[in-house]
């Protein structure tokens with residue numbers, strides 16, 4: 001059974017193919033309108049979500065399929081103490097494919113060992129978020145026309161930000177990538193990502209606390225929210241939450257073709273005044289997320305049929 005738990009479950013060639021299919025869907029939506037007729041996607045969300053869950057659901061509807069699921073653990077039998085393993089064995093009886101988000105790292109992997117249909121990891125704790133990465137890669141490809149020879153700045157909560165971990169893993173397989181890690185000391189990229197990904201692939205990287213100092217170098221600026229729900233105490237969150245706020249003033253030294261990405265939700269870290277700047281890509285990124293999830297659903301259903 002082919003699932004998607006980590007972005008590294010897909011080869012670079014498969015990612016290129018998913019991006020190509022997503023671009024074709026954007027250009028020829030009618031061609032895909034009945035591709036999943038009679039198929040069902042279950043969305044099992046044990047953690048809050050707006051974009052990821054609704055984009056999966058919109059994706060399946062636009063492929064002519066149907067959707068079932070739950071959007072909070074409290075409304076499922078998890079509230080009665082059911083294990084993830086039993087929940088997915090059950091849902092495998094009702095659906096052809098499952099997208100699952102869970103606060104515990106590794107829960108979707110466990111689910112994939114028990115389910116009899118493909119599992120898509122829609123975010124597991126502070127670990128991974130591979131479909132956000134597909135969204136980010138499609139966005140970078142559409143905005144910049146390439147996925148190599150890029151200087152990419154990641155700014156904010158690099159410790160708990162799962163979208164950061166997955167995107168760094170993905171980018172480490174392209175050439176000419178330089179990574180700039182911008183965070184407060186307490187929210188630095190975990191050392192396992194540095195060791196297992198950046199060092200292992202000989203990716204050039206620097207760590208800094210100073211966003212403005214590195215701004216002129218960046219081709220991509222990937223802003224992130226400080227992940228309140230992963231903090232052990234509220235005081236630390238309150239102290240760190242506004243570490244970086246991107247304002248028009250701070251963009252003055254940026255490249256004219258910088259692409260500003262953010263997985264969203266935004267709290268304070270990008271001033272609303274930037275939304276109208278042509279370099280702000282985050283709402284185009286949202287739309288790309290639906291198309292690339294359509295491509296992914298098609299691929300996993302075809303491979304497992």
Ligand code: NCD
Pocket residue numbers: 051052123129132162163224225227263264265
């Ligand atoms: C992200 C997530 O859930 O990790 N959101 C998303 O899926 N677009 C980022 C976040 O919550 O900050």
